[in-house]
Amino acid sequence: MSAPTPLSVEEDELALLTDLYQLTMTQAYWKEAMDGVATFSLFFRRLPPERRFMLACGQQHAAARLSRLRFGDSALSRLAGTGLFEAGFLDWLANWRFEGDIWTLPEGTPVFANEPLMEVEAPIAQAQLLESLAMNLVQLETVLASKAVRIVMAARGRPVVDFGMRRMHGIDAAVRGVRAYRTAGLAGTSNVLGGLRHNLALNGTMAHSYVLAHDSEREAFRAFARHYPHTTLLVDTHDTLEGVRQVIELMQEEPELTVKAIRLDSGDLGELARGARRLLDDAGHDEVQIVASSGLDEAQIAVLLEEGAPIDAFGVGTQMGVSADAPVIDLSYKLVAYAGEPRVKHSPGKINLPCPKQVYRRRDDQGRYLGDVIALRDERVAAGEPLLRPLVKAGRLVEAEMARADDAPERVADALPRFPADVRRLEAGASDYPVTLSPGLERLQSRA
């Protein structure tokens, strides 16, 4: 393996990033000439116990990708090499195109159990082949955005910066994760490529190695602050409060140097922040801000702020980078209709909602959300904003809808305060936000 295998997946091999059974089932449909229109719903049955809502993210990105899926020559020859597929089927795959419809919730929509994030409607051999990749693409951004929005809520308006690139699960997660973080309302990222690609401000300070490579902390601070006016200096390499004193003395020695902030990265952050704030204020440097990092999550941030820690901004990496307390959602992509008939798996104790659907989010006259109604797509429901929109029609992207993905951070910031406080609590536990079924869906569901 002296030539390392590629880290990337080329456009013409992306269609192979699927579970084998999608391809064997599709070959079976092809042999059986089964081409009825199928509707698949992408949803989760239960919130992770650590979450009161999920922030649906990545569906528009995924829909764009899925609608362009092709089996290129390289993909076809690799499939031929498995010996599992007939020549006629491979020829058919060469011309395979997604020509159906994809409905999605807008990026950044808070979403609850059983509400479709996406519905795909197409001849079954088209809709089936999207399953595995759709789930992978939507899950990543939804899991990361759902964690990040909790960190943002915990920070109560203070900027939060992503430091997680090194902890995330590989390259795609590290890059696309920044998109999810931007949606959730983060203020910046240390991740250069992710930030440049997904339009989030770049942030950076210094590492302990920079201090250690110099003969003294003071020399390291001096050199860095000369190179980078308004920089942030990392003060905890040896002794944190002594580090703060070094910064203060440096500013006294060279008044033309401006230091924007100090960063605390270990120890008792609340106590050290109070001590550092006192030292800085006593020296007349109340303009120097305090940034805290150090394996933080939303619970620790909430405690720090409740205890009045004078921290101005947070850097969060490890826990947010993989959504460590809830790294996965049990997304399902279920057949709900085939050839005009409702189809669902009959599982004891599980709700399985048949047919194409719509979700209505009801508001009161102050704009506060009262609850959601999951309905049949064509059913008339008295009130509420329909959340699912057609993003792909007959295989083509609806450009006006795609453009809306960029507004996701604003929509998240607008939507969150409209929910009952209970939904926004950080503690684990189900919220009582009502999600009900429409009369039409209730009737079909009880019959199933």
Added chain:
Amino acid sequence: MSAPTPLSVEEDELALLTDLYQLTMTQAYWKEAMDGVATFSLFFRRLPPERRFMLACGQQHAAARLSRLRFGDSALSRLAGTGLFEAGFLDWLANWRFEGDIWTLPEGTPVFANEPLMEVEAPIAQAQLLESLAMNLVQLETVLASKAVRIVMAARGRPVVDFGMRRMHGIDAAVRGVRAYRTAGLAGTSNVLGGLRHNLALNGTMAHSYVLAHDSEREAFRAFARHYPHTTLLVDTHDTLEGVRQVIELMQEEPELTVKAIRLDSGDLGELARGARRLLDDAGHDEVQIVASSGLDEAQIAVLLEEGAPIDAFGVGTQMGVSADAPVIDLSYKLVAYAGEPRVKHSPGKINLPCPKQVYRRRDDQGRYLGDVIALRDERVAAGEPLLRPLVKAGRLVEAEMARADDAPERVADALPRFPADVRRLEAGASDYPVTLSPGLERLQSRA
């Protein structure tokens, strides 16, 4: 965003997948003309509480990638656009090459706290720039392999197949994860691209949607078994044991159809496996195997087998796909020497091991592992196999070492039984496998 942003990272942009401070620190080193040789150690201070060892994985792959890192034109122009970098530095980056050494543990080495997985030695502006990407690359495969090997141990020789692609964190994780699973000893994967790229057998059965799209379970089984002799039929769409009866009747109706296995994907797997086994055996079909999936992890697999569930193979997805109980390791990439001097951060209560190091794994005369000694690289230690090997020398891959990565599954299978049983236990909790410091390192460490 009608043209979706690329899912992949091209070779010439990979150098931008880093934390901003790596680049600003490097610019500072360049301005300060600091070019002393630095040694950085990649290690973790503590095992995750859920792990008794980690299976080091991905380091050789990472070293190959890191040794080729370049700042291409596109990367340089993106950096110029940030306004943070001087033209002279960008010119210097254009010619930046890694010309140092990288030592790594072989892929698939069980590893413990404080043992370096990788050591990088180069002028500081070269070694520093590898940090973020090195950590991201090594963490992914190490986290996934370390979870997967526990599943393999729990299955006690029964084949385990990866069903996790849809749950993994994005595309790179889904593809490279298969490499980690292969190293850990999985028998196959449902993931077509991952399996083809990383040489792991492809496996697939059928989904509930296939059954639901047909008019009856029997018709679905008949069609699929006719298309795919020796296939696996999913029997739990409606009622599991009734599904097994449908399979048996089908085999009686069409004796030329061969069914290799049935798959159980919900309910009480132990009870259903016993019921299914009885039905199959009573019908004279003891050749039909039973495959179980359904949110399994190593604990559930262990319980099923302890209770004697007649399950022949396991499909594992969700929990393994993200290493849900330990999705992250707190890897550090620490400066341990600069310009010939030991350098470490002095943190109260933390061990920080200075200088280039070696790890010796000691065996008794039956080949059983007795414990590890972490030593200075040039120190003579009485006994034990040195684990770290130079994989990159003066910027170039050592081809003979790279070839060894492919043997990782065999080395894992050989090494695991040599550890004390305590290391291989699945329960959470520290093992008492001894990892000690050499006299030379102990002396330096106590002085620091």
